[in-house]
Structure formats: C-alpha cells, structure tokens
Amino acid sequence: MNDKVLDRPPFVEMSPEQQQRYFAEWGFVLLPGIVTPEHIERIIAEEEGENRYDWIERWPGPAQEEMITQPRLLAAIRRCYGEDIRFFKSVYAEWREINEETRERGRQILHRDYDPGAPGHGDFRNSCAAWVNVGHYLIDLDIDEGPLWVVPGSHRLPWVDARGNFEHHADDARMVLCKAGDAVMFHNRTMHAGGVMQSGRPRPSVFLSYRAGWAAPMGEVSEWPAEVVARASTELRPLIEGLNDGVRVDPYGVIAGGI
Ligand SMILES: O=C(O)CCC(=O)C(=O)O
Structure with missing residues (x-):
C-alpha cells in the first residue's frame, strides 16, 4: 500500500464523537456515504456536463439543494461549529479543464481556502473566522484518479499567507481516497x-461551505436570492438567511484596517 494514502475503513467505523475529535485534531474528516447512488444520479443529470459554476451565478436544481440539509452532514458540522450555522457558498466542479502545470504535478498546489477577500477581488465570502468546506465526491477516487490531498494538522500551523503556495509541506501531504458519495469536511x-484524473475523465464534485453563525464575513457579501430564501423549508431557511449576520472577527490581522 502507498504510504501516502490514508486508509478509508477507520473513517467508516467512526462514531459522531470520534469524527468531531478527529476533525479537531487533524483539521479534516471523511464522512462516508453522505450522498446515495440514486441521489448522485440525479445531481449528474441536473448538471448535464457543466464544467464548473459557483452558486452565486445561479442557484442549482433540487438535487443539489437537497445536499445542504443532509442530516448526518449537518449533525457533524454542528458538533464542530455549534448549532447556529450558515450555508454561505457552493461550487459545482467537474474539472474538465486542467492546466499543464497542474497535470504534471498530479494535483493542485497545496493551498488554504481562507481568503480575506479585498483589496484584490472584493469577494469576502471566505473571510469569516470559523468555517468549513465540505467536498462531496460523486465518483470513486483513486491514487491516479483525483485523490484529495490534505496536510493533516496544518489547520494548527501559523497563519502566514492566506492563499499562498504551501508546497514546502508536500512531504506531509496525504491522499484521501473517497468512494462516490463520501464527503470530506476540511x-x-x-x-x-x-488531484488530477490521469484518465482525463470528469471529476464531478460539489463543495458546500458553512460557517459558525457568529463568524460574519469581514466585508459585505451578497445574500442568496430572495426567492430561494422565501420558498425554503423551515430546516433550510435558517441556514441560508442572513449571510452578513454575526460579528466580524479577524484573528489573523490579515485585512488592512481590521474590523
Ligand atoms: O477538488 C478538490 O478536491 C479540492 C478543490 C480545491 O481545493 C479548490 O478548487 O480550491
């Protein structure tokens, strides 16, 4: 077995308490079988070969919307971030276009998704102090077929550069090989x-981002469309309403001018 691969079976055995402890210790955890095979089929049918889009461009169809409130996923996030959470961002991606440099490396550069937003592009969605990205993988991943690479424990490392290149941690990076329908909270x-699909097949995945209710983004963000909020179920609405609510906490001092 490749010593860069983290075994999946221990994640399958974990209780909710163990998932919470593992996430706190290592900064990620695999949640097995969050999306059923039948649900995956509906998501793929809904997307009809889309390469990539951010839900800020268009709200998706019902199959992806249903993912937001998957009970085991919400329970795992709430154990780590508290009862009051917001769903503030999502991207659907199939990775059909990969640049030459990424293909040669076999994966993207190691990076963090925390992003102070301005002054560069003014998108503050990733700037809140406490949030989690949940990658949902809709096909089986393998060593040469799009593994997710993580640097275990790197959430504890000092804050240096929000979107920098962390390739100097490459020796510590490990592969997580999800089965179709697994999700990884990071x-x-x-x-x-x-990771790159060496076969060139598409790699359908959905990244849902949630934050602690108190952790407001460091600048104004767009709310989800009013008509989506208006028709949302009683379960969904508190997650998608009030994306600017909370307190602006900038623990890293990365935003010029602070709060
Ligand atoms: O596709 C993945 O598994 C991770 C994607 C990612 O980290 C990104 O696009 O920033």
Whole structure:
C-alpha cells in the first residue's frame, strides 16, 4: 500500500464523537456515504456536463439543494461549529479543464481556502473566522484518479499567507481516497489540493461551505436570492438567511484596517 494514502475503513467505523475529535485534531474528516447512488444520479443529470459554476451565478436544481440539509452532514458540522450555522457558498466542479502545470504535478498546489477577500477581488465570502468546506465526491477516487490531498494538522500551523503556495509541506501531504458519495469536511486553514484524473475523465464534485453563525464575513457579501430564501423549508431557511449576520472577527490581522 502507498504510504501516502490514508486508509478509508477507520473513517467508516467512526462514531459522531470520534469524527468531531478527529476533525479537531487533524483539521479534516471523511464522512462516508453522505450522498446515495440514486441521489448522485440525479445531481449528474441536473448538471448535464457543466464544467464548473459557483452558486452565486445561479442557484442549482433540487438535487443539489437537497445536499445542504443532509442530516448526518449537518449533525457533524454542528458538533464542530455549534448549532447556529450558515450555508454561505457552493461550487459545482467537474474539472474538465486542467492546466499543464497542474497535470504534471498530479494535483493542485497545496493551498488554504481562507481568503480575506479585498483589496484584490472584493469577494469576502471566505473571510469569516470559523468555517468549513465540505467536498462531496460523486465518483470513486483513486491514487491516479483525483485523490484529495490534505496536510493533516496544518489547520494548527501559523497563519502566514492566506492563499499562498504551501508546497514546502508536500512531504506531509496525504491522499484521501473517497468512494462516490463520501464527503470530506476540511477546516478553513487546512492545507489541501485536488488531484488530477490521469484518465482525463470528469471529476464531478460539489463543495458546500458553512460557517459558525457568529463568524460574519469581514466585508459585505451578497445574500442568496430572495426567492430561494422565501420558498425554503423551515430546516433550510435558517441556514441560508442572513449571510452578513454575526460579528466580524479577524484573528489573523490579515485585512488592512481590521474590523
Ligand atoms: O477538488 C478538490 O478536491 C479540492 C478543490 C480545491 O481545493 C479548490 O478548487 O480550491
């Protein structure tokens, strides 16, 4: 067995308490079988070969919307971030276009998703102090087929550069080989990288981002469309309403001018 691969079976055995402890210790955790095979089929049918889009561009169809409130996923996030959480961002991606450099490396560069937003692009969605990205993988991943790479424990490493290149941690990076329908929660400071599909097949995945209710983004963000909020179920609405609510906490001092 490749010593860079983290075994999946221990994750399958974990109780909710163990998942919470593992996430706190290592900055990520695999949640097995979050999306059923039948649900995956509906998501793929809904997307009809989309390469990539951010839900800020368009709200998806019902199959992806249903993912937001998957009970085991919400329970795992709430154990780590508290009862009051917001769903603030999502991206659907199939990775059909990969640049030459990424293909040669076999994965993206190791990076963190925490992003102070301005002054560069003014998108503050990733700037809140406490949030989690949840990668949902809709096909089986393998060593040469799009593994997720993570640097275990890197959420504890000092804050140096929000979107920098962390390749100097490459020796510590490990592969997580999800089965179709698994999700991986990774902390906003955990270094990670998506792996290339050497076969060239698409790699359908959905990244849902949630934050603690108190952790407001460091600048104004767009709310989800009013019509989506208006028709949302009683379960979904509190997750998608009030994306600017909370307190602006900038623990890293990375935003010029602070709060
Ligand atoms: O595709 C993945 O597994 C990770 C994607 C990612 O980290 C990114 O696009 O920033």
